[in-house]
Amino acid sequence: MKTVFKALALSLFAASALGSVAVMAQDYPTQPVTIVVPFAAGGPTDTVTRLVAAAMSEDLGQQVVVQNVGGAGGTLGAGQVAAATNDGYTLLLHHIGMSTAPALYASLPYDPMTDFATIGLVTEVPMTVVARRDFEPASLEDLIAYIKENGENITYANAGIGAASQLCGLLIMDALGTKMTEVPYQGTGPAMTDLLGGQIDMMCDQTTNTTSQIQAGEIKAYAVTTPERVAVLPDLPTLAEGGLDNFNLSIWHGLYAPAGTDQAIIDRLSQSLQKALADQNLGNSFAELGTYPVPADQATPAALSEKLEGQIGLWAEVIAAAGVSAQ
Template identity: 85%
Template sequence: MLAVLAAGSAFTSVSAFAQDYPTQPITIVVPFSAGGPTDTVTRLVAAAMSEDLGQQVVVQNVGGAGGTLGAGQVAAANPDGYTLLLHHIGMSTAPALYASLPFDPMKDFEPIGLVTEVPMTIVARKDFQPETLEDLIAYVKENGENVTYANAGIGAASQLCGLLFMDALDVKMTEVPYQGTGPAMTDLLGGQIDMMCDQTTNTTSQIKAGEIKAYAVTTPERIAVLPDVPTLAEGGLENFNLAIWHGLYAPAGTDKAIIERLTKSLQTALADENVGNSFAELGTYPVPADQATPEALAQKLEGQIGLWGEVIKAAGVSAQ
């Protein structure tokens, strides 16, 4: 009887806690360095959610181990709604890349909703020899490992894009890993490396300013913010289609009422005109409300784990 009463009391206190939520600042962990594309997306969403929730939403960068360090930190956090994770496609690639993970993507998180799907761009230092996409393809095929290709490390979106690009051309370039695409972009701007593939959220401003060369976007159609940049399909790589999706998560066990409140806040943030305009300037868009839901994110994650597991296995890539 005492156990039943205790359980009932605990349920009442949790429910009351959920009704009052939030009563203090919320932290969204980005499992990558500051200045990268996921960080940019998160800060825009966090600002809009802060306004809706009436509490400050703070962004904390916890980079390292291909995003698994930050994700593991959130998986182990108190499931009280005050520590969240905004992660990209790496949530679905980690199980295939790492023999041992500090978390299970499907079991250790409560999905809140999808956020955005970001196209990627094939870019290079501004003085790189090839002028067109066709020139680039021919140059890479001819020079192979003499071409340096930056990425943000094993499992990063930039590395996955590079793997698909090299596989499509049946060629191997020299990969140069960085601790995030922010520092990789710095070296690209400085001419220390030849190429990289990165999300439009991290390349659009530099492309428009003429600071780097843009050869292609990785989506089936050209994008409005970069109308003069062709698709890879226009260069003959017809089956190349890659957009980097982002999702918001809470630790497993977070009260359902808190998840519902966070989902509603995410939907409100994504419907905000300033967020939409900022995303558009970066070459992306907020997902519609019916995709900013726990159900849509869970379905996306499960499907992508299966898809990328096959791709990574075929490529023979491992983080260990």
């Protein structure tokens, strides 16, 4: 009889717990939500996140706060979210680095595919090849010749091992068969400051972090990294136009929660993300930065999960061929 009562008590407890989770999910959110950006403030991922957070705040009825946790190529902030309570109040907005980290770090403290719940894709951002304003080459053709001739005498800024800015540089150097001197920073925000000050020769960064400086003439721009020119920077040729055939690099961003987050909360966040990306004001802000929101069918858990899995395999091959490692 005691066994029967114990089993009944456990069943009632489990049902009560499930009911509490359901109520919590239904009422979510009841407090501010934090989105962790695993890079320094002022960089391109930070810019994208702040625009998305503002739009999602309106829909969720709670403030969505952005927290910058930079370091270790984005793995520090990502690891913090992977270890966070899975109640929907700590999220991660990360870029392509989520898919490159497994190939770069031998002892990564999380598994991108199993330690996170995907919410949806956000945007794919073109990159630009830029330099200090007084850099010698006058055109893309001149730049390519200059890199081939001067190689390691050129300083190339990036946001560290595995960052999009480093990956772009690696692909360019591989295509040209030469090496430049890499100068790592905590993020491309600080790198841009030194580029503006003339302390660094070159960098490759997303349009979200370079468009305004290019348009103001504060830095020199040579090319975009996508197969087509970018509408907001129509005079910039593609790298393919300069002879780097099939060069195609855009930086996708996705929104994640810790694994085990209740599916009802994930669905609510995905719906909020879709609504935010459909907002005309956000679309206009993205357009000014040379990017665009993904369509609604891409701002879903399934679409981001599929993208992440495919990109992990793709970049594992590229990084192995380049012989790059963070350890």
